[in-house]
Amino acid sequence: MLDDSLLLAQQAPHVIGSYDLLMLASRILHILGAIILVGGLFYIWAVVIPLPFREGPGEGSSDQYFGGRRAAWAKWIGIASLLLLVTGLWNFIVMVKLNQLHWTYHMLGTLKIVLGLALMFLAALLAGRTAADSIRQKWRLWLSVTLILGIIVVAAGSLMRTYPRTPKLDSTPGPTLIAP
Helix, strand or coil: CHHHHHHHHHCCCCCCCHHHHHHHHHHHHHHHHHHHHHHHHHHHHHHHCHHHHHCCCCCCCCHHHHCCCHHHHHHHHHHHHHHHHHHHHHHHHHHHHHEECCHHHHHHHHHHHHHHHHHHHHHHHHHCCCCCHHHHHCHHHHHHHHHHHHHHHHHHHHHHHCCCCEECCCCCCCCCCCCC
């Protein structure tokens, strides 16, 4: 036990550089994007949507319960999707470039990307003014599907974050020292 503490005391402290700050900012923005997107979907599913069912059977129109704020929700869906796309691509490229990963990591990453794109597409259809009336007529069903996709994507991302990784060794030889 004492030897371990002496070993830790002898190690040089980790200096946080600009690259570390960039990676931290990317991770924070990625998590915030997921919170905005999936959290907003959950809020609408749990708080806004139950209102039509208190008034009687049928789906009802979801527009009347937004109080004219659908455009604000659509804007935040777009912002969250942009954050997730940019930071997700950056994080994935850096992870693959710096680490030797098992092929199942790439398979899980591909699944996460495909489901994430479906999630963003469905959320945009639910929030936007497109010709998605067929989706909005079954509002609660598609909102539930979108929310389940969001939960699966968050779970896949959490699994990817805890995946074992081995740093790639630099294969380029360093300078060769020649004695005088």
